[in-house]
Amino acid sequence: MAMQNPYNQYKENNVMTASPENLTLLLYNGALKFIYQGKMNIEQDNIQKSHAAIVRAQDIIYELNDTLDMQYDISQNLRALYTYILEKLLDGNINKDIAALDEAAAMVTELRDTWKEAMKLAKTRK
8 A cells, every 4th residue: 555645644634624714714725826826837838737726726716605604694795706706717717817816816815814814803702
């Protein structure tokens, strides 16, 4: 039996044991990672790799969107933001538009940073 890369094993364990709050944070960070990879690959004229990275970012945003609990008002707002981010990612992928990817990254960064703050506030109230 082949031994798994220790770093990959650590990452997998990190995801499998993450709280829902931390998992959301990991998803935001993953989306940003793939947006930046897509952007870098566009700049290096590697269309295939840019497409693959942007699709992975889209998959993460789809997952965040699909898991919204629509009984809360904020979920409506998040759904609209996720839809807009997906539009920017699609535009960035089809047209290899760096500006569209930058806009998507800025929005995901803001959502991630807001989520981090909410996590801090929730910890102080426990």
